[in-house]
Amino acid sequence: MKQIYLIILCLLSLGASAKDAAPLADDPQTEQRLISISEEMRCLVCQNESLAGSRSDLANDLRREIRTLIKEGKSDDQIRAFMVERYGDFVLYRPPVKPITWLLWIGPFVILLIGIAGLIMYLRRRNSLIPNAVLSDADNKKIDALLGSSENEKGKI
Amino acid sequence: MRAKFLIPLVLFIVLVVFLAIGLNRDPHEVPSPLIGKAAPAFEIPQLGETNKSFSPASMKGQVWILNVWASWCVACREEHPVLVELAKSQVAPLIGLDYKDKREDALAMLAKQGNPYLLSAFDADGRVGINYGVYGVPETYVIDQLGVIRFKHIGPITIDLLNQKIFPLISELKKS
Numbered sequence: 001m002k003q004i005y006l007i008i009l010c011l012l013s014l015g016a017s018a019k020d021a022a023p024l025a026d027d028p029q030t031e032q033r034l035i036s037i038s039e040e041m042r043c044l045v046c047q048n049e050s051l052a053g054s055r056s057d058l059a060n061d062l063r064r065e066i067r068t069l070i071k072e073g074k075s076d077d078q079i080r081a082f083m084v085e086r087y088g089d090f091v092l093y094r095p096p097v098k099p100i101t102w103l104l105w106i107g108p109f110v111i112l113l114i115g116i117a118g119l120i121m122y123l124r125r126r127n128s129l130i131p132n133a134v135l136s137d138a139d140n141k142k143i144d145a146l147l148g149s150s151e152n153e154k155g156k157i
Numbered sequence: 158m159r160a161k162f163l164i165p166l167v168l169f170i171v172l173v174v175f176l177a178i179g180l181n182r183d184p185h186e187v188p189s190p191l192i193g194k195a196a197p198a199f200e201i202p203q204l205g206e207t208n209k210s211f212s213p214a215s216m217k218g219q220v221w222i223l224n225v226w227a228s229w230c231v232a233c234r235e236e237h238p239v240l241v242e243l244a245k246s247q248v249a250p251l252i253g254l255d256y257k258d259k260r261e262d263a264l265a266m267l268a269k270q271g272n273p274y275l276l277s278a279f280d281a282d283g284r285v286g287i288n289y290g291v292y293g294v295p296e297t298y299v300i301d302q303l304g305v306i307r308f309k310h311i312g313p314i315t316i317d318l319l320n321q322k323i324f325p326l327i328s329e330l331k332k333s
Contacts (some may be wrong), residue, residue: 046172047184057257084190086190087290088290089189089190090187
């Protein structure tokens, strides 16, 4: 009796383990390309994850879709275009450079330039604020006295 | 020159305004690139009558609404009464796209909550959904006489949205 239970248990567990594995492409090359493409894409359901890393249902489906496209012999650019057509530039972690994204790409550098310009202006103004030191006669005498005394001291040694 | 001390304050206020705008925007509302483009073609079986199929081409010549739903989606259940109202108003035919669902579950939900759809297409593997850029069910599309997507809403539609956006848009589209 025990043996029958064991056999049934084994059979049940077979069914369970068959479900776990995520569908993978047959050849590792396709899988490699899938990863390199999907790592550069945003999962739209959980937006802080890449399409490669996300376990959401949609990400699974999209990876399946990309696998099919790879098998159909589509290039990486064509696959990217496929995704952008449906979900917009938002899926790309590296948005393309075009008028609407100019601010995004150039903005930080513009702010840096403004900062540098501000710094230069500030430093120049500060320089001009410091008056050129003009020595009075009394100052000159003091200096002569100090220089003289140090020379005297040198002479002693 | 007196007002110089105000500069950091002004910069701070500008920063706060930007952050406030950023916080109040819903990051899940991604503008769809499909607006203004032809609705992707498909032909898949219907939910109720499995031997019949549905294709958007059959809706050419009229303004219609495509609503992506599923029995497993909680927000769809929330949205359902609004769809029933929409169907009652008879402004435009409402077609459902049952997304990655089980037939019996979907039919049970419609039986329980009422069926606002003229018919529902049954997208078992979610391929049609992908072509429509679906990523958060429910989603609603308004498609014009020429088969061009004119409007898309992600998330449950509300009575306010119907009155403020969808109904005016449909009556405008019907005129042209």
